[in-house]
Amino acid sequence: MKEQTFLEGFAVEDFQRDLIHWFEKEQRDLPWRKDNDPYKIWVSEIMLQQTKVDTVIPYFNKFIEQFPTLEALAEADEEEVLKAWEGLGYYSRIRNLHAAVKEVKEQYGGKVPDNPEQFSKLKGVGPYTTGAVLSIAYGIPEPAVDGNVMRVLSRIFLVWEDISKTGTRKLFEAIVRKIISKENPSYFNQALMELGALICAPRNPACLLCPVQAHCRAFHEGVQTELPVKTKKANVKQVAIAAAVLKDEHGKILIHKRDGAGLLANLWEFPNCEVIHSQENLERQLEKFLQEEYGAAVQLGNPFATLEHVFSHLVWNITVYDGKIIGDVAETEQLKLVDEQEIGLYAFPVSHQRIWQEYKKKETGG
DNA sequence: CAGACGTGGAT
DNA sequence: TATCCAAGTCT
Incomplete structure (x- = not known):
């Protein structure tokens, strides 16, 4: 199914307004939301990969205290940087981030690239992180499709594709490109994720409190708990x-x-x-x-x-x-x-x- | 495209 | 106790 199929009859501007208004009012006070320093946004996005917000908060605060700037991280010893990541898991994230930050220092004069082509070439930076950092730090309207976004949009647009398949993310990116707010892509992307975290939860979604309930086809049909479709893997x-x-x-x-x-x-x-x-x-x-x-x-x-x-x-x-x-x-x-x-x-x-x-x-x- | 790649918390 | 999950990327 192509993205156009899902967008028929969808009130894009009403949706954007309802979503962003809700985010402005209800967003959590998180340490990486204190400013729009691209370096800090970047660090937070890497830490948050497959990792809960509550787990990340203390690591983020300590990490930024220890490495306040991109320059500081780039110049730090590998052992010191790895020690700061101890216990967070997925350790290739910090190896890649450290290498990427050095690359930015040397190739871009310490300024995080503000275009998707350059930024996404850096180690550890995939499609999600590209969209997240560029939209939040620079206001660039790139999709940032994570697990939250796939869950939220699968319900809103009644998408029955299996989100555990690698290729399914592209469909959601195509949908986001059609509906993302050009005026405030930062809040649009963050609001979609925040909605997934606070309201549109995996189990027991709080549909009665949902700011975009009126736009949600799964709620309309009463099938929100059947989405998203996600196949489980075999025993380890x-x-x-x-x-x-x-x-x-x-x-x-x-x-x-x-x-x-x-x-x-x-x-x-x-x-x-x-x-x-x-x-x-x-x-x-x-x-x-x-x-x-x-x-x-x-x-x-x-x-x-x-x-x-x-x-x-x-x-x-x-x-x-x-x-x-x-x-x-x-x-x-x-x-x-x-x-x-x-x-x-x-x-x-x-x-x-x-x-x-x-x-x-x-x-x-x- | 599947599988590798960590950990701790919720149900 | 068992299972699933959480702001993904790399190979």
């Missing part, structure tokens, strides 16, 4: 992991920096390996891994914790050992022996923060 893969908190004779802890690409890229972790044959010879496999990969001869203790950590696409079932390092380990950029007090200086994923918590609990508890 289970992965068995054996991990170890290892001390040398000076009481220093062995930590390892993960590869620069893939899962939890560049984050630090306690030595661990995937276990091939579930439950059989965990200890043996871990010892062999530590010897071959890190050149570390170890005396493992008994497992002191088993943790389950759920990702969006897999599950780690972690068995955690303590142990002693026998002899010396050659330290590298990726492999360090650190004091317990220094652990907090390194960026760890939540799964390994939990390992450390369990270890400390064991040490102090008995």
Whole structure:
């Protein structure tokens, strides 16, 4: 179906007015709405990808305090920047943002590009972020189609396409191009998302409070809870992991920096390996891994914790050992022996923060 | 185009 | 407890 099909008989200007008036009155007071600094808008949009507003707020405030300007972020050390993102997830976002900000500093004199062609070429900047930053920071009428917008518009226009399909977003972008306010694209885009967050919720939409109820075809037909159509994915893969908190004779802890690409890229972790044959010879496999990969001869203790950590696409079932390092380990950029007090200086994923918590609990508890 | 890529909160 | 979700992008 083409976008024209959905737009027949739709009162575009009334819709824009009702939507924007509602946003002017009801918008939340959020830290990235205090000014229109393109850099801050950009940071907020990256943080907000697949992440709740309540989760982002404290990270955003601290991040801007630490890196107040694009220049400051561009000049910061990678380790420092990664540490600021610790716990937020989807860590490629910060790697890409850091690279992109450096690019803007060097290629554009520190000014965030105000056209879609240049801005969307930057790392980590896709169609949504392009529209969001350019419309909010510069008032440029580009669509910013996220999950909220697809949900809201699927209901208003009775769109039955599956929003989990990659191509469906383009249909919504085409619709937005037809209905976006040219006078205030910033408020139009934000209002669509705000409406999705506050009124047009996934479950139990508050249609009786909706400022654009009169424009909503799903409400008119009483099918708002059946939209949007979204197919669910199959169960995630289970992965068995054996991990170890290892001390040398000076009481220093062995930590390892993960590869620069893939899962939890560049984050630090306690030595661990995937276990091939579930439950059989965990200890043996871990010892062999530590010897071959890190050149570390170890005396493992008994497992002191088993943790389950759920990702969006897999599950780690972690068995955690303590142990002693026998002899010396050659330290590298990726492999360090650190004091317990220094652990907090390194960026760890939540799964390994939990390992450390369990270890400390064991040490102090008995 | 699917699948990879994190985490914590709501129902 | 299980499932779904939240302002997506990259490969």
